[in-house]
Amino acid sequence: MAHGTSAAGNEEAHHGAARYVVVWLALVVLTGATFVAWRVKLPEPWHLLVALFIAGAKALLVVLFFMHLWDHRGPSRLVLATSLVFVALLIGLVVADNATRFPLANPPRDGNYVRTGILPEPAPALPSLPEPPRVPGR
Amino acid sequence: MPPSPPPSEAVYNRPNYLTADRGVWSWLVTLDHKRIGVMYLVLTTIGFALGGLFALIIRLELLTPGPTIIDAQTYNRMFTLHGVVMIFLFMIPAIPGIFGNFLLPLMLGAQDVAFPRINLLTVYLYLLGAGIALWGMIHGGADTGWTFYTPYSTTTTTKVAPILLGAFILGLGSILTGINFIVTIHTLRAPGLTWMRLPLFVWAIYATSVIQVLATPVLGMTLLLVAIESVFGFGIFDPGRGGDPVLFQHLFWFYSHPAVYIMILPAMAVVSEVVQAFARKNMFGYKAVAYSSLGIAFVGFFTWGHHLFTSGQSAFNAGIFGILSMFVGLFTAIKVFNWTATLYKGAIQFSAPFVYFCGFLFFLVFGGMTGIALATVSLDVHWQDTYFVVAHFHFIMVGGTIMAFLAAVHYWWPKMFGRMYSERWALVAAGLIILGFNATFIPQFLLGNMGMPRRYYSFPERFWPLNVASTAGASLLAFGFLIVLVYLVVSLAWGRVAGPNPWDSRGYEWDTPSPPNKENFPGTPVITHGPHEYQDTEDGGAGSEVTHAA
């Protein structure tokens, strides 16, 4: 009564083991590349973008070939894509909030409050930042 | 009142899933989704009673402006525990746990959910989480409110860690239920049951499960961070060490706003079935209602910022979150219009589930619109953290989810236990509940307008009369719930035998005897038509029978 046997299920059976080794080599090369990119100290924005781009490429390789998303279409891909979209959404909106916030609502950047247009010049002596609560000595 | 089917035709199906195997052990290790649904019914009802008790204590304390029955510290614990118990022990697990478990396989024509062992595990996770939270409550309990805002939650001297751990474990149970339902709906549909023939109950439970799976982990991590911060002092939320307390609010509400949709979507699932069954009509705009459930699930993730309008969040973010909150409100509006339009040209039987449906519809419209009003940013500045917000979410949670829960209990009671409840008492109780509900929460809207902040132990004189009215309403509401409990338990033994289909409904779940057998269907049912089609039921039309393949 059960229709269809399960052998046909894993259609990637006929792939050889070579595919995994090739993917592994690519990952090793990418790791080396990101290590070199780090030593070369690129200018500020590129430094992070290159590292993240290489990490993304490595992640894509692992997900597609090691985790067989290349062969199994359908809901699994949708699930992973949705979770990544929500993580990106959370990170984006949280950082956007602190980026566009009233400057003094963020912690003082490197030690002192950068005078911005918000405070009339010369800014009256701001009361010293109160000492917030130390967590009781537990 | 239309004549219900003659009693002689009704037969109490024996042996059924309740009597199939005897003994407590058979219940403790059951893998039968129907028994797990009944266990959730018992557990969440106890949780609801406990939460209700805390609510009554709060309302009694607010009877007079000054101290009335308890002191400030105990009052703070009471409203924290009211929030935690009601949300984590009743609102989130109730409808998916009881009716999702019981009805999903029946509606899909499957024998059981995809992972029965994980299903049983969620019951034990519920017990473990509830146990740890109760232990925390007995040993002093937290006084931080169910929102655990830092740095108060990390520097308070009361015991917050057990309640955080309890909520974490209950969240894990919620995730596993969500995974179970999504996989069941994807893989265990009966042959012929295409996505467009799925009952609307299944669509909304699917949307709820998506939220449960994708939102709860962030809450788990956030509660873990609060516990670590309060025990070790790593400083992740401690402003003294560079931490940002508003980050906690972002992470917390990223879960908690989708969580309010975890609470209302199952209610919408129940209502879609109840309105079709009692109006004996197909849903007006099946696609619109189905897709708006998914719409609520996905857009619901983009709108958490409307809880942070006055918390120091930037105006830029407030704009983004304000607009997106309008769209999520739109999906609810679409559903309300389609439910109302379903009654057009129907054949409405005005019994208890339908009364609860009317209550649900009105309170969802009024509560939902006040939600939209809150999302217009400037009004929220006045209403934030006042009793207006308390009234808004109680209109949606009590007026919406609990009304739908009662509609579901009454609608599927004959299917679950094979016996009818007494219709007269049900209508009396429904009236009391709707009256008590209005008397409790409409004064709170006005208190909010007057500017009474929430979580206030003592309040100025001018708020006194409205608080007395609200307390009176609360006791009426509690009395109404008590009556429901009494006549339902009584109906278990002395109720009239209901027979397989007392409402003569065309939902798939009614094609089984009531109470159903242990293995739901003899063979694998083949579905040949959509749910709730009543166009040819006159003079015994056979078109709607479900044929059973060999």
Next chain:
Amino acid sequence: MQPETQAVHLAHHFPSLRTQEQAARLGMWLFLATEVLLFGALFTAYSLYRYLFPHAFEGASALMHTSWGTANTLVLITSSLTVALGIHEVSRGRNRRATLYLLATLAFAVAFLVIKYFEYSHHIHEGQLPGRFYSFAELQVAGASMFFTLYFLMTGLHGLHVLIGMGVLAFLTVQVWRGRYGPGYYTPVELGGLYWHLVDLIWIFLFPLLYLI
């Protein structure tokens, strides 16, 4: 596909073993999505505090042992390869070779934890600790302790997942060695592999963010 393997493993409520496999795989992917979001919360905290304290994070990141971090990345990538080959062998029925691959994976996991142990002890010795315990003299910029709070939280949670992964793989290795799984039915091994690849995936993102900025 021998009927008795199917009869033994097919749960009563699934129409066919293939549906049961698809269900198990979808269930596992949903669980992996929750893991992604669990770490997503920590990545959000990391992104926010890196935005708020850029100099502190650069200074603190310079204190990390990037060479050890790269070694750890290579270890985890290779362990991903060996677990993938292990599953491949099980699907061919060569259980003995599969056991060797899985044991190699466990060995790499232990190596990863050993390297982490040395890193942790060095940071603890230097006083580069989270929040209240931060006592590293050279770097006294606002937010420096925040970097180490995030470092210990993220790598600690990741280490916990490595331990869970080792437990799962150890159990699977024993089952494979006993011949419980063959070409007809090896879904549990595949799911164990998926979990291990996720642990590797998370480290692939942790490594640049903590070591390479």
Next chain:
Amino acid sequence: MNELMRTLLFLPEQGTDYARSVDHLHYFVISATMLGSAAVFVTVIAFVIVYRRRRARQSTPVVEPKPIHEAVFIGLPLVLFLVWFGIGFPQFVALQTPPKDAMDVYVQGKKWMWKFAYPGGPSAVDTLRVPAGRPVRLLMTSRDVIHSFYVPAFRLKQDVLPGRYTQTWFQAKEPGRHQIFCAEFCGVGHSAMLGEVVVMEPSEFDAWVANQRRVVAAAQDSAPVPSEDVDVRTSLVDQGRKLASEYGCFKCHTVDGTLHIGPTWLDLYGRREKLKDGKWVVADEGYLTRSMMDPRAEVVAGFQDVMPTFQGRIPAPEVAAIVEFIKSLRTSTVRPEPSKGPVYAPIPPAK
């Protein structure tokens, strides 16, 4: 119309023009809500009566929606919601951006009290004096947990974050007194953290500020030892009383023997106290100082341990002053008048 709707909805009076415009949006939204729910309710009642069930197994036609239905169901609410947002959001942006010429006031939320300080001027606890007709910008911070500065009459609310500054502004229309609430839960005294905004005539306000500054300057000249915060009286006991009120001790400890959140200070010095864990201890200087620095170590039986630690917040000389003040509280020498600590009672401006 404005007054009618305002009383109908139980709204407090409108202290600022911003409050007035917000209320107008409020009336638009609430009337639309009432209309919408009434429409749905009437439609349902009508359908229930017209289409009630007449026969037991009555069949009903399949009614499918025409695209126009869905368009109206989606279009109407969407337009309405976006219009509301279009009105509401600019008001919020206006609230978040104070005008350049606004007068600054520093607000400090602290566990269960509000402290206001004018740049270079006087400071006060729980009463904020502002001139009518002039924009006032509040630069707010908190000493311990998140509080929220809420004035219902101005429809104004802004959370106060510890270790950070948040800002908001208002321009009161005419003189009056409006209550301040704390709207973010902050512990046992959350509902007691009330304050008052006193809106004065601009001229009257300027006179008050000038007067206050003169008093502070005079006190500075006469004080023998110039210390950064001026002590109007010199004796240690009075200084201790002033410091106790400043650190908010009187919020929990009474000085006249009545029971309150913390033990009373009357006759406390030298008394044998039974602790929570059953031990007995004599309340000497050592115990008083220890319980200020680490209150949770030796909690007196019958009291909750909710006292925050003052470790690193009170310098030693001030601790000694407070202890002296407690030692002075013996029944035989306590003055009969109610001993609520003197808050900065402003000297009435010379007419």
